[in-house]
Amino acid sequence: MNIPDGILKPEERILFSLRALYGSYGYTPYKMRKFESYDLYAGNKDFLSSEQIIAFSDTDGTLLALKPDVTLSIVRSGRDEPGTAQKVYYQENVYRPARQGQGFREIMQTGVECIGEVDEYCLTEVLLLAAESLRAISGKAVLHISHMGLVRRLIAAAGLTGEQETRAVQALAARSEHELTALCREAGCADDDTAALCSLIGLPASPEEALAKLPCMEEASCLSRVIGALRDTPAYPMLRLDISTVNDLGYYNGLVFRGYIDGVPERVIAGGQYDPLVRKLGRKGGAIGFAVYLDALERLQEGGDRLDADALLLYPPEAEPAEVLKAVRGLNVSGISVCAQKAAPGRQRFGRTLRLSESGVKDDG
């Protein structure tokens, strides 16, 4: 069945195309239970975006939770097989507190996880899928890429540890050169180390130029190889090396990225390498994945010229049902959606108004 334009909400249309995209790279769908054991989340709160979880007792007294996250369940569900990586995608609702204490929200989320023997091809593939996901959403999108390992090494090289390390990451995340400089001064860092750290904020937008300015270290080479492998893909123009794309140091340990599309004020994709979680849950190797925040896309349809139907068909009270139905179906066949009413509804919007009379259907002026 062909679904006419305008019927699907943007997030629904995007879900279909993302499913096809992930399937085309051999990622299989992962379906999880609606509820998970509360212990899974309670024991891994460091890896959740919020410590608050909706918990309740099952009929046998077991403590369950409405899932705040999908990744933990996926990591736990897979088995390690030498030479392979578990490649899955999911489309699930998760339950998390909204920002600024506005209570819990149900968030529709889709995403990709690649867990196991994750090599640089896997990193490249997931980065490509993230970029292609953005392209499926909007023609005007950018993917900001960074590397937590590189950031951590440069911060350590400057002699910042503990609380100072956290503050340095925060300053980088806020692109605040002034805060980073003040912190380095306060900590007595060498001028060269301070300059090296601060230069990360001002890296050029073009990946080629930015990569050329990175210090010579393994993490920079990894970034260079992975980004370089995407050079001949349509995704390449969307890539930006942006070291401010840093996340909680405990969760991500390697490549991290965040995607934006024009018209949506927050990130619509976030992801990265999260090897520590994989090891904590007793599996070998590493992992990389990302989530697409479909709730953020609601903004895409805002304002707009959306109509409730292409046409309003007004019919007289005495009209025969068969006559009205014939008129509606006739318009439907021509691809026009119709709302048949005896009088115009108050708060609905239609492209035009038609009137059914004995002489047939006519424009109502």
Add this chain to the structure above:
Amino acid sequence: MAEWLTVALPKGRLGEKVYARFAEAGYPCPEILSDTRQLIFENPELKVRYFWAKPSDVSIYVEQGAADIGVAGKDILMEYRPDVYELLDLKTGKCRMAVAAPEGAWLDPERTLRVATKFTRIAKDYYAGLGRDIEIIHLNGSIEIAPLLRLSDVIVDIVETGTTLRENHLEVIDTVAHLSARLIANKASYAFKRERIAALMTALEV
């Protein structure tokens, strides 16, 4: 042609001072200074749009993308932690977040310290760093009265000249943070208008 740049400015003296800096930097919109009931002011030639907002709301407009950039006090950024870039210290509106107590007061270290403040999070973080057990008393204004009426032992508040404190026989006993106005940007706006915002930053820094 460049895209529009929407700027949220804080109402009041600081906002007017900051607007003057923007105008000097080559982003004027003279209408904004006229006595009018208009809420949004545009310079179509430069494609820049300004609006005034309550100082504590500027970061909300920017975080939610209603404004691409804005000017907010460091106190607001520390208290609400909006998910925005903090691009530049404008070095204006300088003051400090301080702890003040009645002159010569002795604060019993074995007792829970009662702290009156509008800046709950800043106070909590500050005392958590010191490992001090506190009880927060959230007030929305006239914080200085709290220790005078024994509602609290100390206050955590913004101090500019210290005159109000002195007049009420209070004294600063510690500085929590040095504050000033900061240029902030929405992260998605920065991704798509990076050159425009970078040019503005350079012009503001000169």
